Amino acid sequence: MITPILMLGAGRMGGAMLDGWLAAGAFAPADLMIRDPAPGPSALAAQAAGATLNPPEPELARARTVVLAVKPQLWREAAAEAEPHLAPDAVVVSIAAGVKSADISQAFGGRAVARVMPTTAAAIGQGTASLFADDADALARASALFAPLGVVTPLADEGLMHAATAVSGSAPAYLYAFIEALEAAGITAGLAPQDARQLARSTLTGAAALLARTGEEPTELRRQVTSPGGTTEAALNVLLGPKGLQVLMREAVAAAVRRSKELGS
Ligand SMILES: NC(=O)c1ccc[n+]([C@@H]2O[C@H](COP(=O)([O-])OP(=O)(O)OC[C@H]3O[C@@H](n4cnc5c(N)ncnc54)[C@H](OP(=O)(O)O)[C@@H]3O)[C@@H](O)[C@H]2O)c1
Incomplete structure (x- = not known):
């Protein structure tokens, strides 16, 4: 089970993912939880469609998949706030540029992690997502999150995420x-x-x-x-x-x- 999905940060990129999922009917809005102190138009539209915006902390334990979508400079703070409330078997999918899986997994109490470098055309189902995970289940979840948003390219090595960021994300x-x-x-x-x-x-x-x-x-x-x-x-x-x-x-x-x-x- 990939849902419920908890999105930590829903700015430009997280918002584009929400727009794309809603347009494609990829997930039931009721299965989306969004945590963002300053929700933008996409987060508000998702809320209007039935997603939960800034749920109370005990609710975070329902999330099966957590999308880390804050700026790379803020990821540790977002992780530290959410981690104590998550289920032990929740899987983390990070879109933070440059931040390594091992560091993310450590900050999320050793949970499995996939990394993705997406693009904002995800909002119109024409995104491109480069994926990496050591863990097969985390890779499958990342694939399931991004397949409805466009093209998905799994990478053989985490080090290649730098090149994928330069050739696709940016x-x-x-x-x-x-x-x-x-x-x-x-x-x-x-x-x-x-x-x-x-x-x-x-x-x-x-x-x-x-x-x-x-x-x-x-x-x-x-x-x-x-x-x-x-x-x-x-x-x-x-x-x-x-x-x-x-x-x-x-x-x-x-x-x-x-x-x-x-x-x-
Ligand atoms: N934009 C792109 O094209 C793109 C492409 C590929 C990957 N990415 C990656 O996507 C990530 C997000 O980038 P972005 O451009 O979408 O950034 P952004 O527009 O700043 O969105 C991040 C959102 O997270 C919120 N936030 C900050 N601290 C938080 C916390 N502790 N908990 C929950 N939410 C929090 C921010 O609120 P405030 O505004 O109040 O800080 C903001 O609304 C980055 O790591 C970036 O590397 C972006």
Whole structure:
């Protein structure tokens, strides 16, 4: 049994999970308990649908699965508050970036732990979740929590969570930054701001949808829209040049990996 589920912290990411579960009908709202001192819109919507918000402490013993979804800086505090009230066989699923399973398990009285690096598109069932657990039951629970929210990728080694954080957890922001930069460049090239916004946004979301729908390799899709000697090729000579995206992306991912390791130490 995976439910009842207790969510510790329901901000941006925990809230996205709640939105996704409610939209997919993944769990009965009555099986969701949320603990958050400052509940946001998603926690309040879940409460309106029948979830329990900030239940009295003895109620926490009903939870079979506990989702740790507070900021990494606050996880010890959230764990210390909840742990004494939990059932001995409750399983913890943590989405805190960088924080190791062994440390979480210790703070939760030796309970089994799975780690997940999710993305906020979970809110619309298009999330991506990287999973790791030593314990088979904890891995199965994490999988059951995230399968209704999109794609699930189990990792063979906990150390790979740093790379998954850099390539997936943090990556939606890379795309948003890319779109911002394209819009700004469009304005510099003379487009009216509202035209630059619309062109950049709808072109890139359309291109991403085509990638998802066709299952083609990005290299092949790129080739299909790049004529020799044409405008796209002229731009790609800059983007893929010696100081271009490949180099920048390697540096960006390495910086995220470094920060993930710092947060976990
Ligand atoms: N956002 C993302 O895209 C994303 C992606 C992947 C993973 N994550 C991970 O998800 C976790 C949460 O990130 P977030 O962006 O969702 O943070 P957030 O928006 O700050 O949400 C955390 C929530 O937990 C509440 N909280 C603080 N202390 C608590 C306690 N002791 N007990 C219960 N709730 C408490 C916070 O309330 P206050 O606001 O009052 O402090 C806040 O509402 C992080 O560990 C992060 O690494 C986030």
